[in-house]
Amino acid sequence: MxxxxxxxxxxxxxxxxxxxxxAQIYFGLDxxxxxxxxxxxxxxxxxxxxxxxxxYKECPACHTLFVSPRPESSxxxxxxxxxxxxxxxxxTFYKETAEARxxxxxxxxxxxxxxxxxxxxxxxxxxxxxxxxxxIFAEEYQKLSNADVFxxxxxxxxxxVCRQKGLGVVxxxxxxxxxxxxxxxxxxxxxxxxxxxLHDPEFFLACLNKLMKKDDLFIFTTLSSIGIDIRVLWxxxxxxxxxxxxxxxxxxxxxxxxxxxxFTPLEISTPGKLDIDIIQNSKEDIEDNFWKAFVDYADAxxxxxxxxxxxxxxxxxxxxxxxxK
Numbered sequence: 001m002x003x004x005x006x007x008x009x010x011x012x013x014x015x016x017x018x019x020x021x022x023a024q025i026y027f028g029l030d031x032x033x034x035x036x037x038x039x040x041x042x043x044x045x046x047x048x049x050x051x052x053x054x055x056y057k058e059c060p061a062c063h064t065l066f067v068s069p070r071p072e073s074s075x076x077x078x079x080x081x082x083x084x085x086x087x088x089x090x091x092t093f094y095k096e097t098a099e100a101r102x103x104x105x106x107x108x109x110x111x112x113x114x115x116x117x118x119x120x121x122x123x124x125x126x127x128x129x130x131x132x133x134x135x136i137f138a139e140e141y142q143k144l145s146n147a148d149v150f151x152x153x154x155x156x157x158x159x160x161v162c163r164q165k166g167l168g169v170v171x172x173x174x175x176x177x178x179x180x181x182x183x184x185x186x187x188x189x190x191x192x193x194x195x196x197x198l199h200d201p202e203f204f205l206a207c208l209n210k211l212m213k214k215d216d217l218f219i220f221t222t223l224s225s226i227g228i229d230i231r232v233l234w235x236x237x238x239x240x241x242x243x244x245x246x247x248x249x250x251x252x253x254x255x256x257x258x259x260x261x262x263f264t265p266l267e268i269s270t271p272g273k274l275d276i277d278i279i280q281n282s283k284e285d286i287e288d289n290f291w292k293a294f295v296d297y298a299d300a301x302x303x304x305x306x307x308x309x310x311x312x313x314x315x316x317x318x319x320x321x322x323x324x325k
Contacts, residue, residue: 002274002277003274003277003278003281004281005100005104007097008096008097009281011092011093011096011097012093012238014088014092015085015088015093016238016241018083018084018085018088019052019085019241019242019243019244020052021084021085022079022083022084022085022086022243023052023053023242023243024053025083026075026078026079026082026083026243027053027054027071027075027079027243031071031072031075032071032072033069033070033071033072034069034070034072035068035069035070036066036068036069036070037068038059038061038062038064038066038253039064039066039201039202039247039249039257040059040064040249040253040254040256040257041059041061041062041064041253041256043059043060043061045057045058045059045060045064045066045068046058046060048065048234048235049234049235050235051235051240051242052242053242054067054242054243055067055068055069056235056240056242059253062250062252062253062256063225063226063250063253064225064247064248064250064253065225065230065240065248066246066247066248067242067246067247070199070246071243073199073200076199076243079243080155090133090155090157090158094133094134098134098136101136102136102140106136106137106140107140109137109140109192110140110141110143110144111144112320113127113141113188113190113219114141114144114145116217116219116267116322117145117188117217117219120217120266120322120324121186121188121216121217121324122186122188123145123146123147124146125147125185125186125187125188125216125217126147126148126149126150126186126187126188127141127145127148127149127150127187127188127189127190128149128150128151128152128170128187128188128189128190129141129149129150129151129152129190129191129192130152130174130189130190130191130194130208131152131153131191131192131194132151132152132153132158132162132167133151133153133158134158134161134162135151135153135161135162135165135167137190137192138150138151138162138165138167139165139167147188149167149168150167150168150169150170151167151168151169151170152169152170152172152174152177153169153170153171154171154172154173156171159171174204174207174208174211175203175204175207177207179210179211181211182211184213186213186215186216187211187212187213187216187217188216188217188218188219189208189211189212189216189217189218189219190218190219190220191218191220191221192220192221193221193222193223194220194222195220195221195222195247195249196222196223196244196245196246196247196248197244197245197246197247198246198247199246201247201249202257202260202261205257205258205261205263206261206262209261209262209263209325212325213325214325215324215325216324216325217322217323217324218263218321218322218323218324218325219320219321219322219323220320220321221318221319221320221321222247222249222254222319222321223239223245223248223317223318223319224248224249224250224251224270224315224316224317224318224319225248225249225250225253226250226251226314226315227239227250227270227272227275227315227316227317227318228275228279228310228315228316228317229274229275229276229278229279229282229317230248230317232279232286232288232291233278233279233282233285236282236285237278237282238278238282239278249319250319251268251269251270251319254268254319254321255268258321263323263324263325264323264324264325265321265322265323266322266323266324267320267321267322268319268320268321268322269314269319269320270310270311270314270315270316270317270318270319270320271311271316271318271320272310272311272316272317272318272319273307273316273318274318275307275310275311275315275316275317275318276303276306276307276310277307278317279291279295280295280303283295283296
């Protein structure tokens with residue numbers, strides 16, 4: 001897999017351009033800001049860098065990277081509902097990359113989740129995709145499982161797309177769902193690339209925990225703060241993209257947060273495949289001498305072997321977490 005195949009540079013760069021403009025519009029001086037401690041261990045953190053007006057801090061204990069001070073949640077709600085970049089992501093970006101992402105991302109993710117459910121959960125449990133977007137994962141999961149599949153999607157346009165596909169839809173933010181919406185049968189919840197966007201990760205997990213019964217599964221993916229491409233590129237990393245990406249936990253810190261909120265971590269891995277390719281594609285932003293030489297010197301086999309070692313050792317920026325209540 002190559003980054004260009006799932007994030008075409010021209011389209012992704014336009015999205016980032018719109019994001020930078022929107023950040024000035026929706027998160028200006030009139031927005032209330034709040035200092036927060038480390039989302040994982042609640043320690044006071046020190047400033048790592050400032051990007052597009054957002055201050056990122058790094059916890060000295062667990063190396064979680066996060067935005068603080070953080071704009072009030074209402075500013076994010078308005079941003080996601082009205083901004084040009086959010087609209088571009090939901091329309092142009094999704095439409096242009098839907099089928100490539102289906103084959104390269106969603107088909108493997110559906111198989112991954114199905115295997116985890118077979119291993120740890122109930123294969124007949126209803127599955128809820130939090131922030132399910134266009135419902136592509138839900139479509140692919142239905143091909144593997146006889147379980148009922150639903151999408152939790154607050155965006156009216158995306159929710160309607162899922163309804164037109166015949167998917168069950170809960171049109172709301174997870175944090176605002178009443179527990180009476182769900183029955184007492186076994187459930188599996190999933191979310192993909194959502195956790196880094198959350199205004200309050202602990203509150204999100206606490207709300208989810210209330211919707212779950214004992215032994216229900218939660219399987220999710222997010223970005224790791226110790227992922228090698230993020231560490232090498234740091235503030236130049238396109239993954240560090242405010243106001244979207246606010247939280248970068250890592251295998252150790254996400255496990256600590258889950259335990260504190262009442263979850264039991266079952267497996268945490270970093271099976272990413274793009275770290276080296278991302279570094280290669282951003283070589284003009286590399287400052288470290290080793291990586292400057294590596295991207296020019298290493299051949300395809302060396303890059304592939306190092307990517308595998310990065311993933312196996314827990315240092316890819318793509319992180320998968322399996323936990324239960």
